[in-house]
Amino acid sequence: MSNPISHWSPANQERASRLLEAYPDRRSALMPLLYVASLEHRYASDDAMEEVAELTGITAAQVRSVATFYTMFKQAPVGEYLISVCTSISCHLLGGEDVLESVEEAAGVEHGSTGEDGLFSVEHVECIGACGGAPAVQVNYELIEGVMPDRAGALVGWLRDTKPDVVLADEMQQLFGGVRSFDWGPTEAEGAIRPVPAFAPYGSAREGR
Amino acid sequence: MPEPASVTITINGVEHEVEPGQRLISAAERVGVMIPRFCHHDKLEPVGKCRMCLVEVEGPRGKSLVPSCTMPVSDGMVVDTESAVVEKAQEGVLEFLLINHPLDCPICDKGGECPLQDQTMQWGPGESRFIEQKRTFPKPISISDIVLLDRERCVLCDRCTRFADDIAGDPLITFQQRGNDVQIQTFPDEPFASYFSGNTVQLCPVGALTSVDYRFKARPWDLEHTASVSLVDSVQSTADVQTSRGKIIRVYAIENDAVNEGWLSDKDRFIFSAVHAEDRVTTPLIKEEDGFREASWAEALELVADKLGSYRGDEVAAIGGSRNTNEEAFVLGKFMRWVVGSGNVDAQAGDGIDPALAATLTPRARIADLDTASTILVWGPDLKETLPVLYLRVRKAVRNGATLVVASPAGTGLDGIAAHVVRYRAGSGSDTLRKVSAGEADYAAVREALGEGPVVALVGRSSLAEDPKLVEAVASFARSLPEAKLLTLLERGNVYGALDMGLAPTLLPGRMSASDSTAVETLEDAWGPIPTEPGRSAMESLSDLDEGVIKALLLVGSDPVRDCPDPSLAADGLERAEFVVAVDAFLTDSSSLADVVLPGAVWGEVDGTVTNLEGRVQRIRPSIQPVGQARPLNVVLDDLALLMGVELGSAKVGDVTAEIARIAPAYASVTLDYLTFEADEEGIVVPIDESTDLHRYIPAEVSVPVVTDRMTLHLAPALYDDGVWNRNASSIAELPRAATAAIHPRDASVLAVADGDSVRINETHTLPVVVDSEVAVGSIVIPFNQRETKGIAATASVQVDPVRGDAQGDA
């Protein structure tokens, strides 16, 4: 049987095999593998799901059943920068919808979709645990708190202009953020390289790497 | 702590003694309190998802609403199923289910037999309070070749998906998306190609899943129902045959826990359209120079009587009868032995096992014994491909904790859940058996597992190329296992019935030996003189036809040119025969070589009894008049015998059943009246008298063929094949998979072929290669009776040559 992921980058293949080892039951690696697959394919594509099915020993229909349950496994290709604007209650009270609107405007992309140039995807999301720093935004799941509507537009412009390879929460917070839920402590140099959570096994990078 | 025999529960103020361990919804139903439900199903794990079955149960902190489908009964439980709170909750759930339902009952196949519709009539509010946009999905999508899905009608009860996953082991339909967007779906380009997909249509409580061939065909209130059994295989699943205006249009399973527990294979369920196929032979046919011409029954029968009467008894042979009723089979045996004077009768076609072993192996298991077995040994054909409903039963047993041991030269459907898989090179089974029984090195764990009783052993011939003596050897080993019970695995619909009726060269009716002089005397007392020696088997008859020793052949629904291990021998034999008469429903490769073809009535048209692989007798009943001029075999032979000057007295089925009971000791208790099936009857198991156990269990030494430069052959049956019934059943006709030749990677590299390349087998057949590590090294696996493998002889070994370039394309 040929290895279904042999076309994946060596780093991702290595990630996948480590994840498969990490649990008493291969199926437990399903969600982590979907992240790695998203890193490779930009979203949970049919191909990706078939590959993950092969790796975990379940059917592709079962993989799809799981993947489509969760909002972070995307069902269509995602742009370079996934901008998620929280509109749940605390952010709603402090203008989350306005932030969403200005992000949509600045990016030229309606929420729930991806721009034609593949640079931005915009979505509104339910509470991302930043209510004390409402309204809150994430770029590739890296958080910026206290983003007022005007600064949100500027954030989008900055992303378009600088196109950072690694998206860093502290940098964006400093440039475009405001009030925070709590003191974040020392700055971090690790961030996202794709619209996938920047966590070592799924893909993340240090600035200036 | 042992469970008490019963617990007392109070439902709506009335006390009831009920069996412990069951769910409240079932306990209530058994005492006549029907609690509405959608997701609950007796044979599926409770999930409590639809919430329709909420009732109030008293607890330490007062009454609370609980789903009765997940709540086990307990002693002293006090339940209210009719309180205002319960009614409101149930009405509420119903309203929730209806807000997004299309309410298209007038055009829905389920209209008239739909609990959602019924409960809406009974409880539902008159007018909808829901004025929002309904959830819509594009109209029906096909989730397989056979099944369509209307997502709008789906109530997300999880029945089809639980069935697919837990029961069938084919999790190809799943819930997808979340919340209000949840829907049942397959993976794109990966259809719900399960052998059991049709069960989901029957399980679906609403009209979301429909079968392609039933859609818009009838309204439930127009249907007539006949409780009968399926004759597709020897499990003989109990089935409800449904007709409308003289045609069979649907087959549903009947929940007979002793046999099929309410499941059918798709072949069981969808074969029926062949009964009405255009290609049915509907009048007698007589062959002339330029082919068949239609004839009257009178003309055809006279010709046959004339011809058959002109030979000595032992110059005539009969092959077939395994898809007929017991009564038909009995009459065929009586006709051959007494009227014709020939013992050359065989219901098998050389593809089976020793009839005495099949008919009298003890201790015989019942299907339900699998439920309580500690260890199950399957050494034989792939159950999923041959006896699919038995495959489900083994799956269930394993799910409930039984240890499964599978032995086969190639992967089988059960391997995935087996604790031990014994793989052996095709042809080397007896050597492997010796090692297993001795618990030699690699087999120590298997041997140990088999030491854990009670053991149920399912033994059969794994491939047409396998020596049938291996089955005897395996059976004799299995008998030595702790608390062992056995089932043999012959496949054809009523082959066990036919053997019990004496359709074997070595057997007389009632599982008596053909060389047992008392049994012969008893029959002679009843009928008149019969041959006193065993007759010839099908293979012997076919080769004697070729030699000219046998001159005339009676074929009864048998197609040896397709089914016997040596197709060319069969074809040559039929060509050389002086006279061949076939009673058949179709012109098969064999019956088309006959001189006279008589249209036989078939399943769905005939009345009588049948016997399954555990010896269970059930009633098979007619749902329709025979198509055209087709007639049941007992009637045909009655007429034929009269023309030959003998009165068989077999025109009436009931008379034959009564005669069987008189003559065949094992069937003494079987009467048609007894078997007037109401839906919950199980049939009767005809006992095997262990003292008359004909099989002596001296397993012959099975020779291991010496094969050096050839590969040993594993010629394995597949569920969907190129048989005439399958071809003529419209909804499954296209389902046979394109045949391939599977070989182990080591052999692939020796032959220098890869997936997609082709190999040539015996210089006659070319097949694409599948490289499969589940195939034993040195073996080649080829499906039996497929379009592309037609004519391959089941020899022990074959010559395999890689095909170079594009030299492909003969079949």
Place this chain on the structure above:
Amino acid sequence: MTTKILTARMEAHPEDSHTLARYESTGGYDALRKALAEMTPEQIVDSVKASNMRGRGGAGFPMGVKWGFLAPAEPRYLVINADESEPGTFKDRQLLERDPHQLLEGILISSYALGVDQAYVYIRGEYPKPARRLQRAIDEAYGAGLLGENILDSGFSLDVSIHLGGGAYICGEETALLNSLEGRRGEPRLKPPFPAVEGLYAKPTIVNNVESISNVPWMTLNGGDSYAAIGPERSSGTRLFSLSGHVKKPGNYEIVMGITWAELIYELGGGIRNDNALKAWIPGGASAPWLVPSEHLDTLVTIDDAAEQGTMLGSGAIVVMDETTNVVAAARNIVKFFAHESCGQCTPCREGTSWLDDILQRILDGQGRPEDIDLLLDVSDNISPGLAWPPAMTTICPLGPSATAPITSIMRWFRPEVEAMIPMSEVASA
């Protein structure tokens, strides 16, 4: 009283409270050393029982009692619930980012007490930074011999792994979480069996919240009874409240329960932005029925007092709404949340929450009908019969009933305002 158990270190050392060096230099892992050297597992369980601490994830079930239900079968698992998705809640994020070793030490001691050698921390997918911080702490701990085989030469071994969620609030429900960890849809399971008997991989499993477990080191060092002595009897210990919405000083506040709501909102929270009037607040996350100043400002912040007022402290998330708030829009926002997050397996929640959302949206769009008020309440009643507290349910888990909390709240406290939005209603036409 200004007792701080969980946040003292991060307040004193904002730059490096998350590092092993700082943790150890401030008494970290002393509790583990004590537990391994001086205490039997039973003694630790007893200490946790004595603390009377009620779980901080939302349900408020006494931690020691739950531990007592753990079935004897092997292996057993400890699973830390860091799915923190209840709108308004962000306390676990702070504990993970700022003091991951405190959680790890809690996990170590708890695992030792429960006979566990594999623990999982299920962190919501939208929390990559907390996951990175905890992962670094885990790596440091392995390096220092505090995780892995034979920890501190005690013979006790433990592995801890992080599992990231995929974006589904329902995975905070403990059985949905276990399904998710097994690579399945995050659908809550039927109970019984409870996880303590059949949990992860059908093995005995304890699921506890990040904050709950972060308290274990302190309890171990100081004794469960000392913990019980802090605060009111049935609301013992300190608690981390997440304050958000229209307050001047949003943030996490570790307090001893028993203060008044007025103190919490006006003193700690600094009062309402622009000094506007307070209109209502949600006391325990989006699932909790609302409280209003006219009735509740002077009542006490305790688990029992909240229950008496027909609500709960839930996940400790307080969302404050001032006079400018459109309560129908706020309620709809929360209902929409639950509709979006419904797993969809049971009928009343799947169909009912979306229906409620639709009706509220229609009212907001000016298309409300007078009968919609009764309809909203009756549909709610069909999800949570009686609309009482604690909620009865026609559903499998409490998510569906949670969606009715904002509806009953606005109908109870702001009904005229709702009616005023409905064109043909009596109020609107008056």
